[in-house]
Amino acid sequence: MKIITKSLLFLSFFALILIGCEKEKESNIDENLELDFVVESAYPNTTGEVVEFQLNGHSLICEKINGEFIYQGDIVLTYEQLGIDNNLKGAALKSISKRWPNNTVYYQINSGLSEKGRITDAIEHLGVKTLLKFEERSDQENYIEFIWDENGCSSYLGMIGGKQLIKIADWAKTGNVVHEIGHAIGLIHEHSRNDRDDFIIIDFDNIIESAKHNYYKNSAAFDYEEFDFNSIMIYPPGGGFAIDSKKPIITKLDGSTYKAQRKAFSVGDVALIAHLCGNGTLIDSRDGNIYNSVKIGDQTWMAENLAYLPSVSPSAKGSETKTYYYVFDYQGTNVSEAKLTRNYQTYGVLYNWPAAMNSEASSTSNPSGVQGVCPTGWHLPSDAEWTELTDFLGGESVAGGKLKETGTAHWFTPNEGVTNETDFSALPGGYRYIYGISYSINQQGFWWSASKGNPDDAWTRYLGTEESSSAIFKDVFNKSAGFSVRCIKD
């Protein structure tokens, strides 16, 4: 039985490719796709309180139902992702969607869920079509549990850490399960892409009031390649949110409709997942922090600043020889309190050089051989490793723009000449300088190397907005300064 399913899925995969290629010139639509599916919704018959969040400068609207924040109908966002832990309303996040380490997703199926074949078929489909591995959980800490729900279907976005539920209603078919797993590996709805207005028109007059936000575009979305009408992540033209069910909500620009499907990942979905799989994740076992990582040339870098914080000091305290850890603008000594600040959650920790080095000896080698403050399997890059990075990106005058986060949510305007094509996503975390004063948040970011300069100094790289936005700069600074750390894989 399993083998038949697998070959059917293989067939549909190749059929999709063939149809996609054949029809590319006239239309990108597969005429044979299944049309009669129910749009995924966590609570189909319930209307909740509409709440707007600001995340990294982007508006994000959720519906609060049963204490859950539902985004786009069927995506559950955690309080942490929304930055509303404790009293931190609207705090920015390092990254809303985390990938699964080693591209391996662990799962278990709750015994109360009927027709488990819907789940196993969906998982088999994903295993065949993507680089992701799906393995039944034994004792892994981070995993998906598929569970029956009387109301609807929903999933968290990306890996959230710990157990995360994918809720499956009786009406859901294998394709709906694939769609929900799509959310758990970080995909959002195709029709909410940032560039969607170049491809579709949404008739908001024909959407029931409480569901309008399900059709808002996500200005923070990562648009990969072309808009894809075949994506399993797109809503059909009509559907349950329409006031007049005979009229479409979504049309193409010329007013015609398209056929949406819930059968299989499209060629475009598969390409996007392959892109996501090319990058990775690491978990710091010391504190459970999860970081995205990126491969650039032959190097694999953390795509976020290190946030390991064993102790914290006010910026007035400093030393060239003793370890000090700082959080920008935080002047207390309470680690838990410091971790709740917006600056910690966005920019991580500022380390003096002894802390970054974990008191190991300076190195000019490539690789440095200095683990320093980095997690196991990772190390603090030497000056030579930074140079390898900037050489690979075409030299210091242009490498900065390829490493910096785009836009002005964090960087002050104009932040010109910036593409972030590496996904390194460098942020302006500011710094703690030698007299205990903190500077330059939103304007500059500084990163330590493992290589000392003069007796009191060590080499750094920094990025700014004031000079050429696309350049990266190299200089020595006093070891008592507090700078960011990016670790590199051993």
Ligand SMILES: [Zn+2]
């Ligand atoms: Zn969905």
